[in-house]
Amino acid sequence: MRGGKRTRSQKRGDKPERQNSPEMEDTQSSVSSVSSQHDSADTMRSVLQEIRDFRAEQKVDLNKLKEEIKRDMKSELEDMKQEMYQKLFANSALTQAHEN
Template structure:
């Protein structure tokens, strides 16, 4: 009987084991799936932590790099700014020097123009004086070619290259001697009157000037004598 009970209990255990085997498999599979999910979650956590650590580390490096780049750019900009300021200062100094030189050049040009105008005026004046002196020189040269004798009443003209004498004017030696006596008498009369002033040289009578007043009467008398003598000489020439 005991043997029969054991077999029965064994059979019941086998039957129960057969009934519970699928449930056990399901439980094992669920446990394995849970463990695998937990492993994957742990893996994800570790990956995320590594990423966070990497980002934090590189964030610090990036901040340092940014600060370094910012400092370098700032120093370079300061240097460039200083260099530009120095160049601008040098250019302003050069510009001021050029402006000063340009102002001096303009002043010199103005002075040169003023001097040029003054020199032009002086040149024109000197040319006028030269022409006047040339006219006087021609007049003096013409006077020096004469015999230094003034014959009042006889018109004088400008002499040509050919020399003119008293005979070409229709005068004889008698008239010349009478004119000389007239001039000597006039000088003697002036001396007796006490007039010792030098006789003024004027233009020749042919140029429109008149002889001095004190000699007018004597010269007119002599002119009348010359006319009478000239008429007599003409009459004698016609008779011959």
């Protein structure tokens, strides 16, 4: 090696560094792919949990709304019932007045 610089491994007499074999590159690619799939699975789990949480919140909101509607309907029915009794009472009073 005239005029050229030697690498450390060449100075020490070590063999030059070898390139990765195709099998090694395939293994590294597989490891990278598995890692990427693991990250994707974690992301999917996270998204699914967010969906479950959202649905649970919505279910609570819907249940509250249903209870509120039931209370309102009962109240409205009670008001209608009172009006009907008042009208019946008024009609009964009129009927009795006409009979006497």
